[in-house]
Amino acid sequence: MTRQADTRFANAVVVHPEPERFQDAAFAELQIAPPWSIGICFNPSCGKPFNPARSWQIYCGTSCQAAGTAEMRKWGHKMALPMLVHRLGKYDRQDEGVMERTRAARRYVTQVQSAWLADRNIRQREAA
Numbered sequence: 001m002t003r004q005a006d007t008r009f010a011n012a013v014v015v016h017p018e019p020e021r022f023q024d025a026a027f028a029e030l031q032i033a034p035p036w037s038i039g040i041c042f043n044p045s046c047g048k049p050f051n052p053a054r055s056w057q058i059y060c061g062t063s064c065q066a067a068g069t070a071e072m073r074k075w076g077h078k079m080a081l082p083m084l085v086h087r088l089g090k091y092d093r094q095d096e097g098v099m100e101r102t103r104a105a106r107r108y109v110t111q112v113q114s115a116w117l118a119d120r121n122i123r124q125r126e127a128a
């Protein structure tokens with residue numbers, strides 16, 4: 001016996017509860033003040049000049065793109081839980097434990113951001 005596919009929602013608009021990528025959400029702002037130099041590889045271990053095939057290309061090639069993705073994963077993964085914890089308790093003004101936990105999360109994210117930037121600066125100096 002074959003069942004007929006349920007097509008009731010075939011033409012429904014797909015809901016995407018996730019926000020778009022930062023590069024899309026802040027496209028205009030990044031165009032005005034890009035945090036990278038156009039035509040200079042954004043991988044601090046590389047930093048070589050290249051001719052971008054697309055206006056949004058920030059890495060010189062696939063290996064630097066892969067290194068950039070790995071870098072975002074590494075540091076992003078460190079910050080994901082504390083960012084969520086910070087947001088969970090952001091507006092709590094009653095529970096001192098939650099407020100302290102929220103401050104610890106905020107402090108940790110700031111420390112990781114600073115460590116990430118320091119790591120990039122060291123790698124950039126080593127590559128030069």
Ligand SMILES: [Zn+2]
Pocket residue numbers: 041042043046047048059060061064
């Ligand atoms: Zn590169």
